[in-house]
Amino acid sequence: MTRQVAVVGGSGYVGGELLRLLLRHPAVEVVQVTSDSMAGQPIARAHPNLRKVSSLSFVRHQEITSADAVFVATPHGESMERMPELLKGSGVVVDLSADFRLHDAALYPLYYHRTHPHPELLERAVLGLPELYRDRIRSASLIAVPGCIATASILALRPLARAGRVRAMPVVVDAKSGSSASGRDAGPAGLHPERSGVMRAYAPAGHRHTAEIEQETGLSVALSCHAVEAVRGVLATVHAFVDPPVDEKELWRIYRAAYGGEPFVRLVHETTGIYREPEPKILAGTNYCDVGFASDPRTNRVVALAALDNLMKGAAGNAVQCFNLRIGEAETTGLDYLGLHPV
Amino acid sequence: MTRQVAVVGGSGYVGGELLRLLLRHPAVEVVQVTSDSMAGQPIARAHPNLRKVSSLSFVRHQEITSADAVFVATPHGESMERMPELLKGSGVVVDLSADFRLHDAALYPLYYHRTHPHPELLERAVLGLPELYRDRIRSASLIAVPGCIATASILALRPLARAGRVRAMPVVVDAKSGSSASGRDAGPAGLHPERSGVMRAYAPAGHRHTAEIEQETGLSVALSCHAVEAVRGVLATVHAFVDPPVDEKELWRIYRAAYGGEPFVRLVHETTGIYREPEPKILAGTNYCDVGFASDPRTNRVVALAALDNLMKGAAGNAVQCFNLRIGEAETTGLDYLGLHPV
Amino acid sequence: MTRQVAVVGGSGYVGGELLRLLLRHPAVEVVQVTSDSMAGQPIARAHPNLRKVSSLSFVRHQEITSADAVFVATPHGESMERMPELLKGSGVVVDLSADFRLHDAALYPLYYHRTHPHPELLERAVLGLPELYRDRIRSASLIAVPGCIATASILALRPLARAGRVRAMPVVVDAKSGSSASGRDAGPAGLHPERSGVMRAYAPAGHRHTAEIEQETGLSVALSCHAVEAVRGVLATVHAFVDPPVDEKELWRIYRAAYGGEPFVRLVHETTGIYREPEPKILAGTNYCDVGFASDPRTNRVVALAALDNLMKGAAGNAVQCFNLRIGEAETTGLDYLGLHPV
């Protein structure tokens, strides 16, 4: 059965990635793509990889009509306002913005500097992370896809957190991300001469994804975010102090138990070769989150690592995985891509 | 019907790309992958993107047994020697090395500094360029896939050459290529600190692909090759002087006539947007060759441009396209990938 | 003797490079730096490499007072209008924009789409290329520094042109340049995700520097310009057909005669090593233009190559070299920097 879907906010990078996936999804027909700034123009004008693939053109946001499902890829703060209307128009809303990720309405003023206009919808929202909420996603009407850094951090840390061995002190998450994570409106800091080759600590403290990671792991999290040279990719390096110590054998057990059956989580921790630990470079375009770990017995530390493509498992790919669950398709439908090496 | 295929020389970049495609090809079973240096090791050791995809390990070259088809991705000079044996063992040999691309045996000493040991096989070899030799490929036993720079240059220049308007003087081809084109044994010049950010004129004159381009266009070609910063991708900028002048309308007519029905050639020449001309960046992992052109009436010049992924349309993807033709499958089977933006 | 100098248009990349050089120049005191958009802010806000080096802040253009010399780094079209006033206020104006590079007023409408408002000043302007006009620069009041691609192309081609051996047909110049050449207002095409790893043919024909190269070489020039991944650097690959042929020995003679005594032109054409031909990568921050060449006897072609840093020998460094000549200082004063390897 083919579902008719619309993409709201389709001219940005996440919107483009959604279109790349949905236009080839065997159970989907894309019926509308909105963009106020590019209304009337063919979608390939914004997304040159879609040349000759679709004859769709962007329409204005207000022109949106009903659909079986709507994917929302607007800037933070927009879907907050429009969610009631969006929920009326379609059976499922998959929201890729930050607007419904946090359950506690009190956190929005702290992290997003505004009061949430629809706190009553927060409890209806299911976090779009199949590895944690597979069952709830199957029947959700509002799916809130987590942020890219949050997704990597949660997938790296959560098995350890659930094992009950992390000491009662903040877990340090040192995140690195590529330039597409800043989006198409990145401003002067995103200009190639300024962004090329950086190791920029753009958020040494206070990054918004902190709240999502704390919500999902139940731990205190000290997050620092860096921009490095790459277009796609996030690596979360999680430094957790454990008590009592956890050796690598036990780590394998913990992580295998958590992810052994997951179609999109691979455990990577090898002793030879070039790609011994999770590396976003080889994940571009894929929906994998590669997870690894290392034990540092000298300091009772576990270093957990997770790599993903910020536009895929960190956004559009994960959204489609959730959507597959929601409509009863195989979870991997339309996401069966291996990645390139080298690239 | 599933064909059993073997990959000879499977540990390099072209070999890895062949495996990426063939392991997901619906009409193919990969039965053997050879590598003398990595015999006994799982193929994912060389190609981390293939983790969890296949349980194959490399075997030694000498262990190869018969198969329906063999793809050969060894360094230049090796398949020359072994071709008679390879042809005995399988119905089709798709050779990605340079050893059977040139019809004229006299050119091998000039461009490859050695006498061809099996000139009698040269006329049996069909150049693996479906846009030129679709029909002959369908029944070929030995398919010689052209070089990446040659493929781009030929696809850019040939329609113009056939239109009979190129003046009797050398056509200048100024080629740019990414680092994967140097292969896995690139040596000190391929080390990241030396290769990063270069605009290296590594072959200002005398590049081997010159012979292939001249063979297929019938024109005198003055080729210069540059290494630039990118991992995948070739851009051929072809500067051809024409007589009488050719305006852009006529250029559109010429190129549309040549490529209108081609599944993997897209014409790109736009007046707005960021990607107005062919750009390899957005073709990584795809089998497209994007072709464009511009008229420079002031100097009676046509600038023809062609972009491709050197490991795909410039090697493995093109090989699979040829193979599809040979076995009667749809030409796009296993090659239906849109590419990423941004990447 | 210390000269008081002002920089007009000091917040862009060329302005920043001028400041880097002039603030350390032993015969210079920088007295004013203008920027309408950043007036009132310290110059290190725009140029972080100048932190702790100077306490200057930007002033508005209109606040400029007299100085011994003025360097103008405004966008094309601005100094055209203001030159009479600037010439009144200071003894020497070094203009880094395109506004006074072409002697023939009729070319401005063709290449810059506007009529030159002060054609009477064009003949007073001396092209700021010491290798060609050293003597005239010593007494010039208006020095027009050529464009980065033009400088590389002229220095590569001119010795050959003067030798009288280039055939009467267009010379093909295929130029590659880094992202800083697009300046700080590069727009969406300059965003890192779009600009990273490209081989973009942004001007296959019609680039403005064509006129400068033709003016200085007396040859018909067919120029195509590409953006590649690098921040600094221009490589001009010049394809010239010669008659009668010129071998490499003769090429060495021609180029040594032209540049043997030049402090900032090095001849590079080696048979071993990684950097055999001119390569902009190792010239970042230096005032060198490395020039090389190769003979392609098969097609009667000479490939001449020139590499430079677009902000240095292609702009600010060259401007300071001219200024040194003008004030009677050693030509290398303040420009004595070797470059980095690797970088």
Add this chain to the structure above:
Amino acid sequence: MTRQVAVVGGSGYVGGELLRLLLRHPAVEVVQVTSDSMAGQPIARAHPNLRKVSSLSFVRHQEITSADAVFVATPHGESMERMPELLKGSGVVVDLSADFRLHDAALYPLYYHRTHPHPELLERAVLGLPELYRDRIRSASLIAVPGCIATASILALRPLARAGRVRAMPVVVDAKSGSSASGRDAGPAGLHPERSGVMRAYAPAGHRHTAEIEQETGLSVALSCHAVEAVRGVLATVHAFVDPPVDEKELWRIYRAAYGGEPFVRLVHETTGIYREPEPKILAGTNYCDVGFASDPRTNRVVALAALDNLMKGAAGNAVQCFNLRIGEAETTGLDYLGLHPV
């Protein structure tokens, strides 16, 4: 007074950087440069930026004669053996390898997998970090320049450590470094296609520089090292938990007290602009270590950041700074370079 100096191990990246600095140092004459692998070849063959600067050629290690000072840039493990001999031949040995950095001989088997052959020399060695040991360096005969990651980490962390506020638990140091840090013999992992765009966790735990940081800060250190895309540069992100909390005002006081008079340490922590925190990108070729910090009161964390060029303040530049101290020259002699922006 001119000192005659020799460089032992001059063909690598650190050796090349030493030569770049020493060949232009007003108080130095370079008399010998050794390299067994390149003996007999001109130094510009290894270091193309030194073309036309020096007529020196490499000699074999055994050909070294006496000099006023010797800089040693051999791989780890070599100067251990040869130090007695080197100390005989010259008044000062500046060792850039790891062989004399640790005072405790017992640490070498742990971190370098070998017993130190000359533990009696360890107490004679002074760590070459002027910010810590300025006075002792002035009279040292054996100066052991610290590692690049150690230097950044120590300079970031030490003021905080000395303030006595860091809690008794490991400090997390998450380090990022560019590709030149792997040296010229980087192996397959250093090939451009593999190294480009990575965020590689190459040492999640157990990195050798841990011992240096612990030695100099007196704290337990949990270090993880990542390779990112850049040629030069190290960023150390230090996550330290403090008790009682330290606000930013107090941090400014602590860091100003530590570095207010340092010629090569700049404090960087701004609220606007693109380069708000220390960023190695703009330090390429300079001897600066930019140090910054941020307070994260929510988790009682201080994030201290230090950026440097691994070949400069992380190796050769720092070595020359030490050498200047040793010979009584101004500390900045030969190191007065501002850095480039953009680059």
